[in-house]
Amino acid sequence: MEGPEWSSPGLDVTAGRYPLSVERHVMRMVDHLVPGVTTVTPHARYYALHGLIAAHAGAAGSTAPAAQELLRRAEVALAAVSFAHHSHVHEWLPRAHGIDALARRLHSGSVAVAESAVPGRGGYVRNAWGFWGPYAGSETVLGILSPGPMPVPGPRLDGTAVRDGLGELLDLAAEETLRVEDLAPLGARLCVCAGGERPDGAWLARLMCGSDAADAGPRSTTRRQTIRLLTRVADTHHVVHFARDVGHVLAYGDFLTTDAVAGGIDVAPAWRGVVLRNYSVGAWRRLWSWLVEQVEGMIPVEELADRFAEELPDVTVDAFLSSLPATRSTTGVPLPAEHDLRLADEPLPLTELRVLAVGARRTDELSGRARDTFLGPRGVELGPEWVGRWLEEKRPTGLRDAARRLVHVLVARSQRVALTKVRRRPDGSLWLPTRLRERDGWLYRTSREGRGDVGLRLGQLSTVLATCGVLRYDRCWSVTRFGRELLD
Structure with missing residues (x-):
């Protein structure tokens, strides 16, 4: 037996995520309402590509390292073809994964596949399994893949459809060099934007929309209801920015109760509660980010508190509450108070404090499932x-x-949250994820905090549905004929 020894000295203080831990409920509800899509899965064709690799590796009896290499080379080929098909950026669709890292090679006109596919610095991605990691959970939820240390076909994978749609990528992955000009003619079949016209897109669309009775289950039913609700919004409203415009309709107005289709969708009230709660979550994130930004060098907590107070009017809390905008109409319909407050030209701390107060008022105004979810x-x-x-x-x-x-x-809450995330590293040193440290009443920061809203996955769901043929974008969003057939 080895005896005790000194651990490596030091406390590694690095940037952490969710410093106030106010996001958990919204993230959990979004996972329930949009199973199979996350904030990092914007492309339908990666679902099909990873299914193709799983089917090919299984049929060939490939080892994990061989499957890993094939997957990386195929993802390089998909990025190159997508770049050749539209080197400009689609207004509605993110670039294929890896294009930014391969930009120098792509603009030079040729890509050495083996060199580009090596994981780490200099390759198209650092992860050894390429972009399978971000998609793996969603692919497992959908039944495309089965759980495991490498892509393995799942019960809902249609090997024929993915081969017919993307099989040519396997040939490209075997090439030593890919010339961008030679790939351009293949874009209409293999680009990340082209899945809606291909067999793999039709298969994934049926899977996403739960149109097959054999796929029926709680998560499939919930996903289908969410897609029906969102496509109904696109059918009845002018939707340009999907997440923003659809979210506004879900949160405010009487659409969810008066529309003949939306009124019969069980998840509609839950979406109202989630979108409204996310305004409060975003308010805490913005307010905390602003507070951390005020910490320069080392300052006492009292000074930070004074800086916050200076941004607010010299009134009582009662007067502050009386100045809030109306949050519902005379008929009980939610009004866009949070949205309008953020459009006003007011200091950020005052705006976000008002948003929080409006959210508190909604606890007595919402009812049923919308209130429970909120x-x-x-x-x-x-x-x-x-x-x-x-x-x-x-x-x-x-x-x-x-x-x-x-x-x-x-400040006290942020320190408690950070301490719950402390981890001991193998060498015995400690890792503390926080950007703001407090010591004996003094504060200092290591970096700035982000202030973005928690993603509700609406934007990612729209691009997945568009690239498998359910939605279409042409200056605004609309539902395709194929999409209507699947959802009616």
């Missing part, structure tokens, strides 16, 4: 109910004094 786990710190109680308790006090106290609450 609230999530009850009584949690920084949730809408917590914000409502905090504001009620502070009504008689000054808004600036309440804000100062809130800063202390947020």
